[in-house]
Each structure stands twice: as C-alpha cells, then as structure tokens.
Amino acid sequence: MSDFSGKHGLVIGVANKRSIAWAIAQATAARGARLALTYQGRFEEHVNDLSQGLTEAPLVLPCDVGSDADIDAVFARIDQEFGGLDFVVHGAAFAPREELSSPFSQTSRDGFRIALDVSAYSLIAVTRGAMPLFEKRGGGSVLTLSYLGAERVFPNYNVMGVAKAALEATVRYLAADVGQKNVRVNAISAGPIKTLAAAGISGFSSILGVYRDRAPLRRNVDTGEVGDAGAFLLSDAARGITGEVLMVDAGFHVTGM
C-alpha cells in the first residue's frame, strides 16, 4: 500500500541531512519513488551530495519558492523528465531572524509579508504548478509541514505561528479546491526537532525539554518518524485522507499541563 514504485515526486525544502524534507525524500525513495529535489541557492552542494545516497539519481533543481519563474521552471523540467508527477512535499519555511526573538507586537510589516509569502502562499503556487502534471497521472498528493505554534503560543515562534495558521487553513482550502481532480492536500504538524530552521528560533532547546518532560511518549520525535508518516500520507494507503493536519509529536498536543 505504501509502495511508490513507478511514482515520481518533487521534494522542496532539503537543506542538509537533518532536514525533515530529506527524511520524507528517503522514506519515499526507499519505497521505490523517483524524485526531483529542489534546493535554495546556498544549499546546492549539500543537496547534490545527499542525492548520491539515493538508489535512483534524483533530478536536482534550484527553486526559490518566492519566485513564480523558479516554480514554473521546476515543473517544466519535471514534465520533460518524468512526463507527470504523483506527489509533492512542501518543506520550505522562512521568517527573518529578528522576528523570532523580538516581542510579537514588534513584528514588522515586511517580516510578516516575507514569512507568510515563503511559508504559506508558496503552497498555493506550488500546488497550482503541479496540477497539470498530476492530471497526467489521474491525481496526486501534496504534503506540507506545520507546527503546533499555529494553534498555541510558543515563546519566540511569533510570526511563524501566524504563518503556520495560514498554512493549515491553506491546506483545507486547497484540499476542497483540487479534490475533484483526485488531488489530496495534507499537513504533518511535527514535534520540535533540531534542524537548521529550528536553530533560528530563540530558546528552541527549552521547547525540546518541555516536550521531553510532558509528551505522553516522554520523548521528542525524530525526522525518521516524520518521514514515515509523510510517506503514509503521500501514499495510496491514505487515499481517503485530505485536508488533514496529522500530529506527529509524541502526543504532546493532547496534554493540558
């Protein structure tokens, strides 16, 4: 059921071996998917190096999700190379560093715009770009990554929490819009994991500690666990699931205190 043989996927958001998107790439590739990986400028070498570790060489392409031209070029190239697409992983998020340490009321207009554009609007642009390629396969599946900060307040998560709230609403609106074309759109809300993006959040280690102490499983999750859950949501095993935000956080979200 979670077999990806003969399937093609696009994975956006690999920066290094600790990236959640990389874990999802590995989980789907291990089950037979052929991938296209995109990188943001400075990560080209990392992504090229990592791609050597996959059994089937991926297509490696540059893409800034803030650029419609980049997104168009990626899908044009994938169409040439794969002749269609079965799934997309959207693992890109960004907010200017100062927005993740100052008091929330100091959020700048520009910081808000950038965070929402890169972290939430881009899911719409990417899904729209993928639609003609999904149609060639009779359907498709999109997965993005969120955090509980969309619903509750975490210190210094600030405008990223607002962006994740917009992202989760975007998942529901996109799911309703593209469902008739047999395209599913879901999110995983992952527990905190020490990645490059997480390092930008002031006091992130204390969040890890709170999860370790209070989550029902009394531990944090790792990227492999998010990778496996991601492969499930992208696969035919989840064919009845869309518009969903699946919590992969060792159960932390159910706790009251």
Ligand SMILES: NC(=O)c1ccc[n+]([C@@H]2O[C@H](COP(=O)([O-])OP(=O)(O)OC[C@H]3O[C@@H](n4cnc5c(N)ncnc54)[C@H](O)[C@@H]3O)[C@@H](O)[C@H]2O)c1
């Ligand atoms: N690490 C956590 O604790 C955690 C928890 C829940 C959700 N998430 C989410 O998971 C996703 C992946 O983050 P991660 O933790 O693996 O960190 P990461 O730093 O490895 O990945 C973030 C990625 O976003 C990419 N990116 C940023 N701006 C971009 C742009 N303009 N164009 C294209 N790509 C861009 C970066 O290149 C990087 O590959 C993010 O959406 C993040 O918010 C992370």
